[in-house]
Amino acid sequence: xxxxxxxxxxxxxxxxxxxxxxxxxxxxxxxxxxxxxxxxxxxxxxxxxxxxxxxxxxxxxxxxxxxxxxxxxxxxxxxxxxxxxxxxxxxxxxxxxxxxxxxxxxxxxxxxxxxxxxxxxxxxxxxxxxxxxxxxxxxxxxxxxxxxxxxxxxxxxxxxxxxxxxxxxxxxxxxxxxxxxxxxxxxxxxxxxxxxxxxxxxxxxxxxxxxxxxxxxxxxxxxxxxxxxxxxxxxxxxxxxxxxxxxxxxxxxxxxxxxxxxxxxxxxxxxxxxxxxxxxxxxxxxxxxxxxxxxxxxxxxxxxxxxxxxxxxxxxxxxxxxxxxxxxxxxxxxxxxxxxxxxxxxxxxxxxxxxxxxxxxxxxxxxxxxxxxxxxxxxxxxxxxxxxxxxxxxxxxxxxxxxxxxxxxxxxxxxxxxxxxxxxxxxxxxxxxxxxxxxxxxxxxxxxxxxxxxxxxxxxxxxxxxxxxxxxxxxxxxxxxxxxxxxxxxxxxxxxxxxxxxxxxxxxxxxxxxxxxxxxxxxxxxxxxxxxxxxxxxxxxxxxxxxxxxxxxxxxxxxxxxxxxxxxxxxxxxxxxxxxxxxxxxxxxxxxxxxxxxxxxxxxxxxxxxxxxxxxxxxxxxxxxxxxxxxxxxxxxxxxxxxxxxxxxxxxxxxxxxxxxxxxxxxxxxxxxxxxxxxxxxxxxxxxxxxxxxxxxxxxxxxxxx
Amino acid sequence: xxxxxxxxxxxxxxxxxxxxxxxxxxxxxxxxxxxxxxxxxxxxxxxxxxxxxxxxxxxxxxxxxxxxxxxxxxxxxxxxxxxxxxxxxxxxxxxxxxxxxxxxxxxxxxxxxxxxxxxxxxxxxxxxxxxxxxxxxxxxxxxxxxxxxxxxxxxxxxxxxxxxxxxxxxxxxxxxxxxxxxxxxxxxxxxxxxxxxxxxxxxxxxxxxxxxxxxxxxxxxxxxxxxxxxxxxxxxxxxxxxxxxxxxxxxxxxxxxxxxxxxxxxxxxx
Numbered sequence: 004x005x006x007x008x009x010x011x012x013x014x015x016x017x018x019x020x021x022x023x024x025x026x027x028x029x030x031x032x033x034x035x036x037x038x039x040x041x042x043x044x045x046x047x048x049x050x051x052x053x054x055x056x057x058x059x060x061x062x063x064x065x066x067x068x069x070x071x072x073x074x075x076x077x078x079x080x081x082x083x084x085x086x087x088x089x090x091x092x093x094x095x096x097x098x099x100x101x102x103x104x105x106x107x108x109x110x111x112x113x114x115x116x117x118x119x120x121x122x123x124x125x126x127x128x129x130x131x132x133x134x135x136x137x138x139x140x141x142x143x144x145x146x147x148x149x150x151x152x153x154x155x156x157x158x159x160x161x162x163x164x165x166x167x168x169x170x171x172x173x174x175x176x177x178x179x180x181x182x183x184x185x186x187x188x189x190x191x192x193x194x195x196x197x198x199x200x201x202x203x204x205x206x207x208x209x210x211x212x213x214x215x216x217x218x219x220x221x222x223x224x225x226x227x228x229x230x231x232x233x234x235x236x237x238x239x240x241x242x243x244x245x246x247x248x249x250x251x252x253x254x255x256x257x258x259x260x261x262x263x264x265x266x267x268x269x270x271x272x273x274x275x276x277x278x279x280x281x282x283x284x285x286x287x288x289x290x291x292x293x294x295x296x297x298x299x300x301x302x303x304x305x306x307x308x309x310x311x312x313x314x315x316x317x318x319x320x321x322x323x324x325x326x327x328x329x330x331x332x333x334x335x336x337x338x339x340x341x342x343x344x345x346x347x348x349x350x351x352x353x354x355x356x357x358x359x360x361x362x363x364x365x366x367x368x369x370x371x372x373x374x375x376x377x378x379x380x381x382x383x384x385x386x387x388x389x390x391x392x393x394x395x396x397x398x399x400x401x402x403x404x405x406x407x408x409x410x411x412x413x414x415x416x417x418x419x420x421x422x423x424x425x426x427x428x429x430x431x432x433x434x435x436x437x438x439x440x441x442x443x444x445x446x447x448x449x450x451x452x453x454x455x456x457x458x459x460x461x462x463x464x465x466x467x468x469x470x471x472x473x474x475x476x477x478x479x480x481x482x483x484x485x486x487x488x489x490x491x492x493x494x495x496x497x498x499x500x501x502x503x504x505x506x507x508x509x510x511x512x513x514x515x516x517x518x519x520x521x522x523x524x525x526x527x528x529x530x531x532x533x534x535x536x537x538x539x540x541x542x543x544x545x546x547x548x549x550x551x552x553x554x555x556x557x558x559x560x561x562x563x564x565x566x567x568x569x570x571x572x573x574x575x576x577x578x579x580x581x582x583x584x585x586x587x588x589x590x591x592x593x594x595x596x597x598x599x600x601x602x603x604x605x606x607x608x609x610x611x612x613x614x615x616x617x618x619x620x621x622x623x624x625x626x627x628x629x630x631x632x633x634x635x636x637x638x639x640x641x642x643x644x645x646x647x648x649x650x651x652x653x654x655x656x657x658x659x660x661x662x663x664x665x666x667x668x669x670x671x672x673x674x675x676x677x678x679x680x681x682x683x684x685x686x687x688x689x690x691x692x693x694x695x696x697x698x699x700x701x702x703x704x705x706x707x708x709x
Numbered sequence: 710x711x712x713x714x715x716x717x718x719x720x721x722x723x724x725x726x727x728x729x730x731x732x733x734x735x736x737x738x739x740x741x742x743x744x745x746x747x748x749x750x751x752x753x754x755x756x757x758x759x760x761x762x763x764x765x766x767x768x769x770x771x772x773x774x775x776x777x778x779x780x781x782x783x784x785x786x787x788x789x790x791x792x793x794x795x796x797x798x799x800x801x802x803x804x805x806x807x808x809x810x811x812x813x814x815x816x817x818x819x820x821x822x823x824x825x826x827x828x829x830x831x832x833x834x835x836x837x838x839x840x841x842x843x844x845x846x847x848x849x850x851x852x853x854x855x856x857x858x859x860x861x862x863x864x865x866x867x868x869x870x871x872x873x874x875x876x877x878x879x880x881x882x883x884x885x886x887x888x889x890x891x892x893x894x895x896x897x898x899x900x901x902x903x904x905x906x907x908x909x910x911x912x913x914x915x916x917x918x919x920x921x922x923x924x925x926x927x928x929x930x931x932x933x934x935x936x937x938x939x940x941x942x943x944x945x946x947x948x949x950x951x952x953x954x955x956x957x958x959x960x961x962x963x964x965x966x967x968x969x970x971x972x973x974x975x976x977x978x979x
Contacts, residue, residue, distance in 0.1 A: 131966035131970070132969040132970045133970070135926055135966065135971070136977075138921060138926075139918035139974045140974070141918075180973060184977070232977040232978055233979070234950065234976045235977035235978075238976075490783055491785075491845070492792075492793060492798050518783070
């Protein structure tokens with residue numbers, strides 16, 4: 004672009020005045036404007052757009068950028084610049100202004116680490132892959148989490164958040180994978196079975212002894228990995244070998260030789276460590292070695308042993324009851340035992356099998372996992388574990404993982420634990436705010452006040468009609484005539500075709516009838532506005548409409564779920580369960596509909612994202628998400644006007660891409676202007692009279708699905 | 710409507726299909742056959758159900774009529790229908806009727822895929838009546854003693870829609886199939902794919918890892934059939950990691966993260 008079309012000083016200053024809100028902030032935009040005056044128009048636009056986009060997040064961050072923008076545009080690639088600004092805004096979202104400003108000020112450091120960022124591997128991006136990878140390996144089902152180093156507590160593998168030791172992404176990922184695999188090997192090959200916490204305390208220098216043992220044990224585990232995962236071991240050798248300098252340590256190679264055969268155990272490593280301690284210094288740790296933290300292992304192990312013993316004994320009790328109920332097993336079985344069977348696919352070459360009175364039994368998946376986990380702790384199943392016990396003998400808290408109660412979270416400190424986190428679209432930033440909405444599910448309190456019976460009475464005539472129409476929709480099998488192929492000959496068509504043939508015309512080949520069976524394979528989710536503005540009439544109409552809908556849908560046989568939604572700023576987004584897909588329509592559900600109460604504000608994006616997930620989990624050919632609403636998206640924070648509309652629109656686009664059909668029914672008379680923007684022209688209905696909602700909703704549903 | 714008559718009733722299997730028995734299945738099948746009982750083969754995909762049927766057809770020296778069921782398969786597709794030929798209607802037997810007439814073994818593969826009303830036409834054949842009603846002809850076709858009906862069914866699909874009705878399943882002698890034990894599976898892979906024992910063991914180990922992921926993101930683990938496919942690629946010189954990627958991983962999932970994880974597992978073994 005030529006310089007002549009570039010903006011002049013006044014034009015630039017005017018736009019900066021608006022973006023940086025000079026009337027309140029008193030920034031000197033004139034000076035800023037001068038810095039970009041010499042730039043080409045494209046660069047000026049780039050600068051001004053980003054000042055505006057960043058200003059929507061925070062004015063001071065934007066101002067900082069504005070001051071250095073011209074210089075940065077000159078020396079930085081635009082993609083890197085964008086990445087830097089988005090990184091700063093993400094940091095602001097998560098950690099606040101100060102850390103974000105640090106990133107803006109330290110652009111050089113960002114540049115320096117930019118290479119690291121392109122070649123480095125972030126755990127967050129690879130966590131899913133590593134989790135599946137570890138679950139695929141045999142043994143206990145491990146979790147993966149971020150930690151300050153690579154270590155494991157026996158149930159979770161902790162890995163560093165970011166690995167950037169090599170110039171190539173692949174190598175960095177291989178390193179992360181090697182770390183994870185070595186931690187897995189500790190749980191799998193008996194390292195954690197040793198009472199390390201006690202053992203190291205026998206020495207004057209516990210940490211020194213631990214370091215020596217860890218080094219030796221790592222050598223043994225490497226040999227295990229070499230046998231078990233030779234491909235991985237090759238990679239480990241490659242990334243673990245220094246490219247230059249340091250000659251291979253022959254002294255150590257001889258020392259650890261006895262630890263390499265398959266017969267070597269963690270006890271051998273321990274014995275070797277005890278004999279060598281104080282005589283030799285441990286070798287340089289491998290780069291993927293990580294740390295051993297016996298204390299954390301011990302803590303977790305104690306809790307696990309108690310829990311798993313309880314769970315296994317109760318599970319065996321259930322298994323016994325189930326087996327005893329089978330008619331062919333008389334006398335009733337009594338004794339569980341473990342038997343060894345050969346299996347070359349596992350490293351030990353043998354597998355333990357659960358038997359009941361010497362007959363092998365196939366335990367359910369949960370019991371199988373428990374047995375595996377207990378084997379890892381004891382190398383056997385202790386006999387007392389195999390004595391079945393009823394659930395009454397144990398504290399029920401041991402038997403089931405507890406889910407945090409949604410309400411408890413609010414009584415304590417403000418945190419996001421246990422919440423579903425969803426992104427939100429910031430249209431000014433033209434980017435998502437990550438993990439922005441904390442969403443919790445609650446259940447509507449059922450209210451038994453005769454509302455259901457009254458509604459049925461009030462709409463008795465309407466209901467009869469409804470049931471008839473919906474029943475008619477249900478049976479859609481029809482005989483298709485004049486088909487190319489089908490079960491029967493279509494005599495009418497045949498007679499006609501023969502007549503045509505006699506008359507010298509061409510004979511039709513559409514001579515068959517076929518039974519067409521249209522499966523109504525529809526799942527529909529209703530998303531009900533429970534914002535405070537629905538108080539009164541609207542709430543009543545919504546509840547009545549839901550009752551009529553349920554009555555109609557029960558006749559139709561479509562699968563349906565009903566959820567309410569309400570928001571109170573981004574950290575308190577709530578989904579209210581009224582009826583889930585699997586719930587039968589019973590008095591509890593009817594009373595829950597009656598118990599729908601207006602809550603806070605209309606934040607819609609998170610609800611659409613959350614309920615889309617629910618819909619996608621249902622196996623159906625057609626999925627529909629119907630919103631009942633009384634107005635535009637509005638929350639008490641900045642979620643109003645364009646922001647709310649744009650986020651909702653974005654959420655709807657995501658939903659449509661995933662194959663769900665969204666539809667909106669509203670009573671807001673001004674809705675035409677924003678609904679067609681959000682939902683698209685043919686995907687909403689505006690009702691002029693709230694009292695008609697109960698009548699219309701079923702009508703609309705019928706039209707939508709036929 | 711596509712009717713898949715795969716093989717005519719002359720489909721005698723001349724060469725012994727390789728089948729490695731794991732339990733008593735051959736003896737039970739033979740006993741059921743002599744006693745004129747229908748047979749239900751249960752088991753995950755690719756564990757050898759169809760191969761077992763071929764083997765049994767060879768063993769019993771009877772033709773094998775296989776119908777792969779699909780969700781548009783109607784009763785007429787099995788029994789037969791009228792067609793129009795030169796101004797006349799002509800009856801054409803479906804594969805089930807052909808099998809009954811010729812005393813063949815009729816194998817309905819993946820029967821849950823067929824519509825529920827279709828499975829009902831086999832009921833009279835699958836109890837002691839052993840007749841096939843041909844309603845449109847107004848005839849009852851009585852099955853000769855050599856005729857045998859076998860269904861296969863994969864209970865792994867968790868969907869309620871894909872479950873076999875009690876009235877159907879309670880007519881059959883059921884044989885349960887599963888992936889064989891590691892040593893046997895390795896022997897099968899080595900033989901079928903003509904690879905050496907170490908490659909076969911590696912493949913089986915890889916399969917075990919994917920089976921660990923069943924329910925944790927995968928609907929099914931790798932089947933023996935997929936391992937044979939991978940083995941065959943390796944046998945002609947494809948790199949094992951690449952062979953697993955193409956023959957196994959891509960067949961298991963489309964999900965990006967899971968693909969990456971399963972690829973990491975295979976590259977860890979080879």
